[in-house]
Amino acid sequence: MKTLILSTAVLALSAGLAMAQTVRMGTEGAYPPYNFINDAGEVDGFEREFGDELCARAELTCEWVTNDWDSIIPNLVSGNYDTIIAGMSINDERDEVIDFTQDYIPPATSSYVALSEDADLGGVVAAQTSTLQSQYISESDATLLEFATADEIITALKSGEADAVFFDTDYLVPIVEESGGELMFIGETVTLGRGTGMGIRESDTELKDKFDAAITSMKEDGSLNEMLIKWFGEGTDTY
Amino acid sequence: MFSFCTDPSLLATPAWFACYLTTGKLMLFYASFGTVLLLLAITAPIALGFGFGAAAAARSRILPLSWFGKIYIAMVRGVPDIVFFLFFVIALDQGIEYLRHKIKCPDWDEPIRQGSDFIVCAAAKMPLSTAPQAWHEVYGFALAVLTFAIVFGAFAGNVLFGAMRAVPQAQLETAEAYGMTHRQTFWRILVPQMWIYALPGLSNLWMVLVKATPLLFLLGVEDIVYWAKELGGAKTARFTDYPHGDWRVWYFLGLLIFYLAFTRVSEIVLDRITARLTHGQATAAGEAQRKAAA
Incomplete structure (x- = not known):
């Protein structure tokens, strides 16, 4: 009984830790309609709305960070932020260095x-x-x-x-x-390419699974398609 | 900002500009001028301190200390700035995190380097990833100050080392003849007199430092050049209330005026300092000053 209580407490504690996890979302901020800096000086665009929804579903606290496109992968692997969500197409060359979630925009x-x-x-x-x-x-x-x-x-x-x-x-x-x-x-x-995905460090499989699950749920209930049409217009490819 | 900003018929009128120039994004642009000025205000004295330390070490009678000063000056002067700003900062950041990791998470068994990933435990992150974005910016800014100070400190060190040797030897000999110790000679005779010889070199360094601030963006600090580029780029009406064409030339013209005005003010201030330091010195300018007064 004692161990049961203890393990429940540990579980509750670790769940609490997971809730409090802050994920830093790295983006470029110069690529409308995917991501851009709006008049108020904040990150805006399809990926902002989509990313915030993903974080809400995965119960993560997300913080947006902008970074130069050229150094966006090096800064991810050295841990300055935890994801790249910047309209990045999945390809083999990048896949060798980082991992991608499933695609959230069909091949462009x-x-x-x-x-x-x-x-x-x-x-x-x-x-x-x-x-x-x-x-x-x-x-x-x-x-x-x-x-x-x-x-x-x-x-x-x-x-x-x-x-x-x-x-x-x-x-x-x-x-x-x-x-x-x-x-x-x-x-x-x-x-070209295999669609757009979120870039995540290869060692960060837990985070990747969380986002993958959230993307799947958004694909299933159609909310991703709505967002794609809202930002890219009626003619865009959807899931 | 103003109530009439939502009226679309105002495009490109003074009222439109009043609205455009007060958007949150433009405010960030104005604030970045403050960032740059703050960086200069903090970096310049620290770099001068580094330089003074390096010059004093380089002419020390203790051999290892002298080597240290000379190697620092030679090495940093020899490495291209851009390499320093790209490589050194990431190395410094990872070094700090590595040390914190060793202290805070002693029972972590996974390797820190996994392929290209650099992994330290969450408690060793600098700053913690739960910290508000403002702290990340302060940290980036501090790294920038340190890097600038190390680079410009080496150049300042070389200038001061030369200036110390330019002080007439007879002055130092006289001091010793009066029974001053080595330390007293250094602080009371050498240091007060060397500045006039160092000033031309230091003023050059200051001007270079003023214009080196765009390197800040390499360190993730958004400076005035980054914002001028971002704001000046063409904007379509779909994503902003203030669409316009390619305005980069106007933004960069603004920066040009800012930099020119800033250099001009610096020149005036440096001229005054030169005049004051020349007073009573055994230099041509000092002699001219003496004659003019007489």
Whole structure:
């Protein structure tokens, strides 16, 4: 009986500890609609809403942190935050260093955007550095022009430095729509990667399982689809 | 901020700017100027202290101490800043966490390095992951101050080492002839007189330090250049109430004015300090000052 009480107490205590666990969510904050800094200076976007919902379901306290895209993986493995939730596509190269949860956005399509219909897609194509798109362009015949942020590739296109940009369709849609006809989609869209997942340290399997369970529950009750449509529009791929 | 901010017809009018310039995001931009100034205000004296220590150690008669001072100056001066800021800070952070881990969690049996992961027990995290974000920022800021102080301390050390040797030898000999000890000579004769020789080099270092603050973002501290880039980028109407085109050139122009004004103020202050320190010195400028007064 005594041991029973003791083990119950230990269980209750460890459950209490689990409740109090703070998870630091690392994101880029420069990638609308996935994640961006809103007018109030806070992290906002699809991943903010989605991440907060996941944390509520997994009963975790979450804190949002922004980090430069280039050093987002090194800072995760050295423990400055516990997850990467930054529109990061799952691929083999990254999977060697960190672990991914199951995907929460279906494999994204990427598109070319140019200033005119007859732009040369085999010429100079701009893409954000260390993305699936930049890898795709470097393996094609076109000349790759890399920039640190997505914003800069659009600037390069407008200034004529690049013939076209190749990037995530969801990111490009609002920009093309609001350019007043200056920018247009050309060529075929391409599906790259295995979807977008949360990056988690390889040793952190417990946290990974918690988030996986929360994502599954959101997929099952349809709330994930609602959120995808809210942020990416009616035409987006859902589960 | 203001009640009329929600009116969409105000776009790009003075009223629109009044609203735009008072959003929370712009407030963070203004606050980052404070961060940079605070960093300079804290780093400069600490770096000077490091430099003074290094110079005093380098000219010490105790051989190991002299080696230590010289090696510190030579090594830090030889390593590129960006390597220092990327590698050293992560190493320092992990070193601190490793020590805390050894002290706080002695019965932890898992290895600290697992593949590319660096794992310490939760109690050894610096700061604790349950700590509010503000503490993480303070910690990052402190790491930044320390790193800047070590780097600029080495340069200042070299400048001061040279300045100490520039003080006329006759002065030191006279002091000893009066029966002053080595220590008394150092503090009463050498140190008060060396500053005038060190000042040109130190003022250069100050100017470089003022402009080195964008390195802060490498350390995760959001400085004025980070915010200028973030705020200046084109914004579409879907994600903000204040859409605009690529405004980076305006933001960077603002930074240019800030840096120019700041250097100008620094120059004026440094000129005054030079004039004061020159007083009564056996230098050309000191002589000119004496003649002008006579």
